[in-house]
Amino acid sequence: MGTVYDVYRENNGNRFEELKRSIETYEQVKGTIKTGLEDREKIARQKARIMERLGATEEQWKDYRWQLKNRFTRAEDIAEMLGLSAEETDRIKAVGERYRFAISPYYLSVIDPDNPSCGVRRQAIPSFDELNDQGELDPMDEAGWTPEELITRRYPDRLIIKVTNICGMYCRFCQRRRMIGEHDAHADREQIGKAIDYVRKNKEIRDVLITGGDAFMHDDATIEWMLEELRSIPHVEIIRFGTRAPVTLPQRITDSLVNILKKYHPIYVNTHFNNPREITEESKAACEKLANAGIPLGNQMVLLNGVNNDKYVVCKLNQALLTIRVKPYYIFHPKTVKGTSHFWVRVEEGLEIMDYLRGRTSGMAVPTYIVNGPKGLGKTPILPNYLCYIGKDKAVFRSWQGKVFTIQNEIR
Numbered sequence: 001m002g003t004v005y006d007v008y009r010e011n012n013g014n015r016f017e018e019l020k021r022s023i024e025t026y027e028q029v030k031g032t033i034k035t036g037l038e039d040r041e042k043i044a045r046q047k048a049r050i051m052e053r054l055g056a057t058e059e060q061w062k063d064y065r066w067q068l069k070n071r072f073t074r075a076e077d078i079a080e081m082l083g084l085s086a087e088e089t090d091r092i093k094a095v096g097e098r099y100r101f102a103i104s105p106y107y108l109s110v111i112d113p114d115n116p117s118c119g120v121r122r123q124a125i126p127s128f129d130e131l132n133d134q135g136e137l138d139p140m141d142e143a144g145w146t147p148e149e150l151i152t153r154r155y156p157d158r159l160i161i162k163v164t165n166i167c168g169m170y171c172r173f174c175q176r177r178r179m180i181g182e183h184d185a186h187a188d189r190e191q192i193g194k195a196i197d198y199v200r201k202n203k204e205i206r207d208v209l210i211t212g213g214d215a216f217m218h219d220d221a222t223i224e225w226m227l228e229e230l231r232s233i234p235h236v237e238i239i240r241f242g243t244r245a246p247v248t249l250p251q252r253i254t255d256s257l258v259n260i261l262k263k264y265h266p267i268y269v270n271t272h273f274n275n276p277r278e279i280t281e282e283s284k285a286a287c288e289k290l291a292n293a294g295i296p297l298g299n300q301m302v303l304l305n306g307v308n309n310d311k312y313v314v315c316k317l318n319q320a321l322l323t324i325r326v327k328p329y330y331i332f333h334p335k336t337v338k339g340t341s342h343f344w345v346r347v348e349e350g351l352e353i354m355d356y357l358r359g360r361t362s363g364m365a366v367p368t369y370i371v372n373g374p375k376g377l378g379k380t381p382i383l384p385n386y387l388c389y390i391g392k393d394k395a396v397f398r399s400w401q402g403k404v405f406t407i408q409n410e411i412r
């Protein structure tokens with residue numbers, strides 16, 4: 001005799017076939033969009049070549065100070081490691097005279113030398129397109145929202161403190177390229193102290209974001225000093241760090257750093273993965289170390305032409321991030337920063353990605369898509385339309401699969 005489940009199987013069978021079909025293409029292509037973990041042998045080969053070129057030991061490679069000191073800053077050296085032509089090398093040099101570049105040996109090893117359109121390469125290697133002068137140097141008008149040196153304050157209860165202009169790698173799409181300048185410079189304790197005093201005096205500030213540049217480029221002692229100072233302010237509830245170190249310089253996430261951070265909870269870290277290839281053994285280990293110290297990790301992706309403006313790439317990235325305990329937090333629409341126009345995308349591209357993710361994968365893998373209002377108008381969320389009609393007595397929606405439904409909108 002059949003059970004009730006035989007009837008269910010019979011009646012519901014088509015339903016599950018329909019679900020499978022909704023991610024059929026992704027299932028076919030996801031194997032071709034490799035994370036760094038999936039392409040680990042190639043990355044290991046590049047690492048060996050770079051280490052040999054620099055005469056480095058494994059111990060040096062693991063030392064973030066060595067990584068910082070040995071960042072690639074010469075076009076010829078990059079060309080040698082990636083097998084670039086003389087013409088490409090000259091172009092990198094020409095762009096480098098306008099916008100500086102520096103790439104940690106580690107991040108260079110993640111670039112696929114066989115793929116000219118590698119999404120990691122595009123973020124790090126200067127492109128001739130940077131000489132296109134569209135856009136502005138400060139489209140967000142940070143200068144206009146600065147109540148104290150190092151601070152940007154656009155919101156009532158939180159602000160950012162930019163404690164350095166140093167990074168493990170200078171992203172070609174950087175929103176603050178105007179600050180990267182010719183020289184690496186940390187803000188000193190006097191400057192940072194003044195910014196912290198501003199927080200102390202303004203009691204409504206309950207959330208402080210330490211960023212840069214890359215907040216973790218400071219040494220452990222300075223980071224601990226900042227945390228001590230901020231924790232001496234009763235109205236500071238949470239402290240967040242903005243850092244790409246897990247991605248571009250994962251060696252920076254040392255046991256001694258996380259042992260400092262975890263003394264000052266609640267601490268949050270928002271990092272910045274843009275492409276699945278950035279998820280490697282090393283970046284995974286860095287994120288896990290932070291997560292094990294009780295630090296919730298968020299990812300702030302920037303939507304970038306040629307890096308991740310593809311729904312399957314973002315789906316793969318966000319799923320892979322969850323496996324290393326990083327929660328996709330934001331997708332930022334690119335800003336119209338001068339020298340970055342080759343990265344710009346249309347709003348429809350972001351909406352298509354958001355529409356694809358919802359329903360097809362874990363809600364945990366669906367971040368908020370943000371357009372930043374020009375001149376500092378702030379983060380503005382956008383979603384594809386799910387609400388088709390709203391009236392006095394009913395509201396009409398479409399589901400993630402495009403099925404239209406109505407709910408009652410009148411409470412008696």
Ligand SMILES: *Cc1c(COP(=O)(O)O)cnc(C)c1O
Binds near residue numbers: 152153158209379
């Ligand atoms: C992005 C940003 C914040 C933080 O915004 P959340 O939405 O809270 O993550 C705070 N201040 C400034 C100036 C920012 O640009």
